[in-house]
Amino acid sequence: METLGFLIDGFGVALAPHNLMFALIGAFLGTLIGALPGLGPANGVAILIPLAFTLGLPPETALIMLTSVYAGAMYGGRISSILLNIPGDEPAMMTCLDGYPMAQKGKAAEALAISAIASFMGSLIATIGLILLAPLLAKFALTFGAAEYFALFVLAFATLGGITGKNPVKTILAAAIGLMIATVGIDSTGTQRYTFGILKLYEGVDFIIAIVGLFAISELLFFIEDRAGGGKGPMKVNKLTLSFKEVREIMPSSIRGGILGFIAGVLPGAGASLGSFIGYTLEKKVVGKKGYFGEGDPRGVAGPEAGNNGASSGALVPMLTLGVPGSGTTAVLLALLISMNITPGPLMFTQHADIVWGVIAALLIGNFLLLLLNIPLVGIFVKLLSVPPKYLLPIVTMVAFVGIYSISNSAFDLYFMVAFGVLGYFLRKLEIPMVPIILGLLLGPEMEKNLRHALTLSDGDWTVLWSSGLAIGLWVVAFVGLVLPYIVGPILRRRMKAAQELTD
């Protein structure tokens, strides 16, 4: 069991006092980010990356902090679904179905506690899955050649829209834009490409600037347009009375949800939305008539919450082992890795074993921290929910400015960020997804390197890209991933909507 040995080493890294402290800070900030209105997890992690840099944190500490933020944001996101019936993001939609009715019956505290416990179980199961699966996948990925990698990157883009994605062509278009931005700068042969003689562009476009601009600044503009600055009134949460029996009752639901969620998270393109959706539907099937789903059944909160968190931990598997993230937030985590000069992928497990296992151990510890943090402190997070965005968003924007400024001390970068923000606003209006752009920026250099490598070895023969069985398999999955949303997407979306309307 060499995995166990690595894991123990990992705990050694994660339990170092300063790493533990940053994990705690990350978990707290993450829950905050998840709870605050108008700040998605991807957005929050993106804003914190520059800060992790300027603090001069070593890679493992920075990554531990940001994975805790990631895990925390998932916890925080459910607060508004339960109390306000407003899902923070798509996966949280299913939590509304039984969470909000529970809150209306005056059991808000119980709903929050149950979702915290279920989230914990989901993450725990998925992290164990990650520990078992990741090393195997990493070993398998070592057999990949350049052509297979190229096909894998294509697959990542093709499935990024996810089963629930709307228009696959817009995903492709966005990916192409991102990849095009990535080609700006001096390439590996020393040729200048699309630099227009501007010195600042020689080293290419810094993806952190692009990410913060596309996410944070465009969010500000959207809030201004919607005139949604008012915020919500203060909310009350009753005193928690949760018996051990009630906790025991939701355990089977949490475990089922967690396992399903993990599988959905690992699979390319499925993601957390599907994880929480199947978590809920399965619960309904298993419990059957005995349940009172849609009217505040605790199991209806536990199932999708565990599924959601299981999926978000599961999504780390392809990111760590293949260097191919499956969601927006994991893409942002990948950005952090790349900018720390760590190339994710199978080699990371051998070259940076301490970092990988440190992060995995930190995930386990982070989940315990989050559970401890969430049950007693939920009142504070609930209060934060009522901070009006009209004060919050300008401050968040300012923090983003300071973060970018402190990396380079350059005004040029700030103008660039604002320009990306304006671009992001227009793209979002046109429903062009942001995540493929970011992923294109991140994966562009690697993708081109592998393409060139494959073609150089074959003397310019393009058929090399689909010459091996593995490569053909990847191309097929990519194609299916692109076409499937056309068929399944509308059905799934309709069902999610129908389930939502049933409770309203």
Next chain:
Amino acid sequence: MTQLNDRIFGVLMLVLAVAYGWGATQFPVPFGGSEAVGPETFPKVLAVVLALSSLYLMFKPDPDNAWPKGRIILELVIAVLVLVAYTLLLQPLGFIPSTLLAVGTLCWRMGAAPVRAYVTGAVAGVVVYLLFTYALNLALPLGVLSVLEGS
């Protein structure tokens, strides 16, 4: 419901694809003569992909989202101008005063009462400045307030 947005965007992207693809043919031949694959190979592939998907958008556009009107456009322009001005003033004016102005104006335009908005800006500026200078050991420009430093 019109579908003009996607069509116009498709045309713009097609122009971009052509320009980008043409740009790729203009790269100087790398040292050692041209090879089967060079700096231009990958951009050419991208140009084709972008061109095809923008053609699709032009012929099968999605329904439009509504664009903001009148006053809201003005508010958006103001917000962007504030951000540009913030960048412009950050170094000469210093972090705290420029943050006061930028965050204050944004809060105000988003609907906060003016006094509370600028107080928020001032508090945020001072807190973040102190945090960066003392807790994180990072220098933010002091600007006009640097007279206080000597005392």
